[in-house]
C-alpha cells in the first residue's frame with residue numbers, strides 16, 4: 349500500500365527536531381556562519397536529546413532510524429542551518445561504509461564508541477586530482493605482513509582529522525589499476541602519522557568542518573580493512589547510492605526555509621499600495637517554489653521508501669539529490685529577489701541560504717555526476 353502519511357512516531361520525532369531547530373539551531377546559525385565554527389554545543393545537546401546518530405543501529409545505542417525517518421529529520425535540521433546539518437550528513441556518510449561492508453567484529457569494535465559520546469565519522473575519497481574521477485585516487489595502502497601502510501593526502505573531507513573513524517579509500521593495486529585497485533580502511537584520528545592539513549575557508553556551509561587529511565606511514569592492521577582488497581570502489585558507490593537521498597532531504601530543508609521567509613516577507617512588505625504577495629509576478633514565484641518543494645520532497649521520500657522496502661533504486665537517490673539541490677539553488681536565489689535589497693544584507697537570512705545552497709550541487713557527486721548515474725541506469 350502507498351501512503352504519504354507519516355506515522356505517529358515519525359510526526360512526533362519531526363516535531364521534536366523542529367523544536368530543537370527553532371530553539372537551538374536558528375538562534376546560533378548566523379554567528380556560526382560568521383565565525384565558521386562547528387556547532388559543538390548543538391551537537392552535544394542533540395546527543396542528549398536523542399537526535400544524534402540517526403543511522404547508527406540501536407545495538408550501538410544509536411537511533412537506528414529507517415531512511416524515511418532520517419530524511420524527515422534532516423529536512424528539519426537543514427531548515428535551521430545547512431552547515432550545522434553537515435555534521436549529521438557527514439556522520440551518516442562516514443558510518444555507512446562500515447554498516448554496509450563491516451563484519452560484526454568490526455562493527456562491535458568501531459561503533460560502540462559512537463553511542464557513548466558525540467563523536468565523528470568521516471568518508472575520505474576525494475584527492476587533489478581525484479574528485480569526480482575516483483579512479484584517479486593515489487593514496488597508497490601497501491601491504492606489509494599483517495598491516496597496510498597508508499601514504500597520501502585526502503582533500504575536502506567533512507570531519508577530516510577530527511573523526512574518531514575515518515573510512516579511507518586507498519590504492520592496494522598497481523598505480524594504473526583504476527577503480528578495481530581501491531580498498532577501504534578504518535582509521536582513527538589517533539593513528540600515528542594521520543594529521544589534519546589545511547582547514548578550508550568556505551563561501552557557505554561554514555559551520556561544517558572540511559579539511560585535508562594527511563597520511564604519512566600510517567599503519568593499519570589488516571583487520572581494519574572493509575571487505576576484500578579491490579572492493580573499495582564498490583563500497584564507496586554503494587554508500588553514496590544510500591546517502592545522496594540525505595543531501596536531497598537537506599536541500600528540501602534549505603528550500604523550505606527560503607520559501608517560508610520569502611512568503612512571510614511578501615505579506616508584510618508594501619509597495620505600490622499593496623503587499624508584494626498581491627503582485628502576480630511575486631505570487632507566481634512563490635507558487636513555483638511551493639510546487640518545487642513538494643516535488644523534491646516526493647522524490648526524496650520515494651528514494652528513502654524504496655531503500656526501506658529492501659528494493660533500493662540508486663537512480664532514485666541520484667534523482668532526488670539532483671532535483672532537490674537544483675530546486676534549493678533556484679528557490680534561494682528567487683527568495684532573495686523577493687527581499688530586494690534587504691535580501692542582499694547580512695541582517696537577513698537570505699544571502700546565507702543562497703551561499704549555503706550552492707554546495708548541494710557539488711558534494712556527494714556533482715549534478716553532472718548525478719546525471720551520469722541516472723543516464724547509465726536508464727540506458728542499460
Ligand SMILES: Cc1cc2nc3c(=O)[nH]c(=O)nc-3n(C[C@H](O)[C@H](O)[C@H](O)COP(=O)(O)OP(=O)(O)OC[C@H]3O[C@@H](n4cnc5c(N)ncnc54)[C@H](O)[C@@H]3O)c2cc1C
Nearest residue numbers: 471472473474479480504505506558710711712713714716
Ligand atoms: C563542502 C565540501 C564537503 C565535502 N565533503 C567531502 C567528504 O566528506 N568526503 C570526500 O571524499 N569528498 C568531499 N568533498 C569533495 C566533493 O565530493 C568533490 O568536490 C566533488 O565530488 C567534485 O570533485 P572536484 O571538486 O574535484 O571537481 P571536479 O571533479 O574537478 O569537477 C569539476 C567540474 O567538472 C564537472 N565534471 C567532472 N567530470 C565530469 C564528467 N565526466 N562529465 C561532465 N562533467 C564533469 C563536475 O561536475 C564539475 O562541475 C567535499 C567538497 C566540499 C566542497
